[in-house]
Amino acid sequence: MKKIIVTTAWLLGAACAYAQDSTTAKQPFEGMDLSWINGQNRQQDFPLVLTKNKTVVLTGVAYLDTYFNYNFNNPADNTQTISSTVGRHKEFTLNLASIGIETNYKNMIGRLWLQTGQMGSIIQDLDGSVLRGRNTAINNLKYVREAAAGYHFNKWYGINIEMGIFMSYIGLESYVTQENWNYQRSMVCDFTPFYFSGARIQAFPSRKFKTELWLLNGWQTYNSWSKSPGIGSSNYYRPNENLQLVANFYYGKDSRNSYTVRFHHDNSIVARYFRSAKNKGISQAAFSLNTHYGFQQG
Numbered sequence: 001m002k003k004i005i006v007t008t009a010w011l012l013g014a015a016c017a018y019a020q021d022s023t024t025a026k027q028p029f030e031g032m033d034l035s036w037i038n039g040q041n042r043q044q045d046f047p048l049v050l051t052k053n054k055t056v057v058l059t060g061v062a063y064l065d066t067y068f069n070y071n072f073n074n075p076a077d078n079t080q081t082i083s084s085t086v087g088r089h090k091e092f093t094l095n096l097a098s099i100g101i102e103t104n105y106k107n108m109i110g111r112l113w114l115q116t117g118q119m120g121s122i123i124q125d126l127d128g129s130v131l132r133g134r135n136t137a138i139n140n141l142k143y144v145r146e147a148a149a150g151y152h153f154n155k156w157y158g159i160n161i162e163m164g165i166f167m168s169y170i171g172l173e174s175y176v177t178q179e180n181w182n183y184q185r186s187m188v189c190d191f192t193p194f195y196f197s198g199a200r201i202q203a204f205p206s207r208k209f210k211t212e213l214w215l216l217n218g219w220q221t222y223n224s225w226s227k228s229p230g231i232g233s234s235n236y237y238r239p240n241e242n243l244q245l246v247a248n249f250y251y252g253k254d255s256r257n258s259y260t261v262r263f264h265h266d267n268s269i270v271a272r273y274f275r276s277a278k279n280k281g282i283s284q285a286a287f288s289l290n291t292h293y294g295f296q297q298g
Contacts, residue, residue: 025152025154025158026154026156026157026158026204026207027157027158027207028157028158028204028206028207028208028210029207029208029210029238030207031241032238032240032241033241034238034241034244036272036284036286037244037270037286038172038173038180038181038270038286038288039171039172039173039174039179039180040174040179041176041179042178042179043061046059046060046061047060047061047062048060048061048101052105056104057103057104057105058101058102058103058105059101059102059103060099060100060101061098061099061100061101061102061113062098062099062100063096063097063098063099063176063178064096064097064098065094065095065096065097065117065119065176065177065178066092066093066094066095067086067093067095067183068090068091068092068093069086069088069089069090069091069093070089070090071089071090074089074090075089078090078091083122083184083190084119084122084123084185084190084194085119085122085177085183085184085185085190086184087118087119087121087122088118093118094116094117094118095117095118095119095177096115096116096117096118096119096120096176096177097115097116097117098113098114098115098116098117098145098176099113099114100112100113100114100145100146104152107151107152107153107154108149108150108151108152109148109149109150109151109152109160109162110148110149110150111146111147111148111149111164112144112146112147113144113145113146113147114143114144114145115143115144115145116143120142120143123175123194123195123220124138124141124142124195125138125142127141127142127220127221127222128221128256129217129218129221129222129223129224129225130222130223132223132224132225133223136222136223138222141165141222144165145165145167145175145195146164146165146166146167146195147164147165148162148163148164148165148166149162149163149164150162150163150164156203156204156205156206157204157205157206157207158202158203158204159201159202159203159204160200160201160202161199161200161201161202162199162200162202163198163199163200164197164199165195165196165197165222166195166196166197166198166200167194167195167196168192168193168194168195168196168220169196169212169214169232169234169248170192170193170232170234170248170250170264170266171188171189171192171193171248171266171290171292172186172189172246172266172268172270172288172290173185173186173189173290175194175195181288186290188290188292189290192264192266192292193219193220194220195220196214196216196217196220196232197216197217197218197221197222197223198214198215198216198217198229198230199214199215200212200213200214200215201213208237208238208239209235209236209237209238210234210235210236211233211234211235211236212232212233212234212235213231213232213233214230214231214232214233214234214250215229215230215231215232216229216230216231216232216250216252217229217230218230218252218254219250219252219254219255219262219264221254224254225253225254225255225256226252226253226254228252228253229252230250230251230252230253230254230262231250231251231252232248232249232250232251233248233249233250234246234247234248234249235247235248241272242271242272242273242275243269243270243271243272244268244269244270244271245267245268245269246266246267246268246269246270247265247266247267248264248265248266248267249264249265250262250263250264250265251263251264255296260296260297261296261297262294262295262296263294263295263296264292264293264294265292265293265294266290266291266292266293267290267291268288268289268290268291269288269289270286270287270288270289271286271287271288272284272285272286273285273286273287274286
């Protein structure tokens with residue numbers, strides 16, 4: 001019965017695809033340079049780009065992060081604690097190596113990022129939800145940084161429906177250290193999720209606003225601890241390329257004790273107050289304010 005329901009859903013999605021008009025799709029945040037924002041990708045050139053009729057249909061991306069860390073406390077077994085970025089002391093460490101492909105062809109969306117490195121031992125290896133029941137294992141999942149598929153609808157400035165494994169929407173800073181202002185994330189963001197498994201709807205009602213609705217297996221879990229999914233929401237407003245306002249929410253019963261309720265809210269303001277492309281030294285300056293509020297009950 002489940003297979004029939006899923007198949008029916010995909011057929012309905014295909015029918016909607018043929019029903020869309022063929023007008024040129026509008027681009028959200030078009031013309032804005034957002035690469036300066038804390039937590040945003042800064043890459044401008046990619047190792048692989050495939051085009052068709054002057055339209056990019058597939059992009060290949062590679063990422064490598066290594067470090068050498070020295071702790072003046074000299075831990076006996078070289079284990080660095082507290083940080084979710086740096087996990088070893090006095091060792092040359094491969095933190096994260098990742099390759100991936102992304103596509104948006106004929107409104108079909110697809111992303112597959114593979115990963116390996118020490119950071120997975122700090123983050124993904126701690127996911128206890130994979131031990132609940134059978135037909136699941138961390139060794140089959142931790143090497144996937146992100147894997148999702150979906151469909152893009154040419155409504156407003158775009159509507160995307162996707163399902164899979166995603167990088168987290170909560171917090172200001174990114175799982176990928178290159179995208180952050182500092183190599184070491186702030187402590188408040190270190191204690192927020194780095195990935196989710198579930199489904200999302202992204203809607204861009206205008207050129208300057210994005211809103212998302214999430215249904216999730218749990219709080220940084222591949223599988224679920226409860227009988228109902230977690231619910232999330234993410235909202236981005238960018239009136240211009242120098243200002244970003246964000247509000248994120250999460251609610252769910254996602255602990256081993258299914259009676260425990262978790263609520264989390266974070267919001268952030270990121271503003272660029274100086275920019276001069278001619279400067280050889282400091283060419284731009286910005287500040288960010290990220291606040292978090294939450295509780296667990298049960």
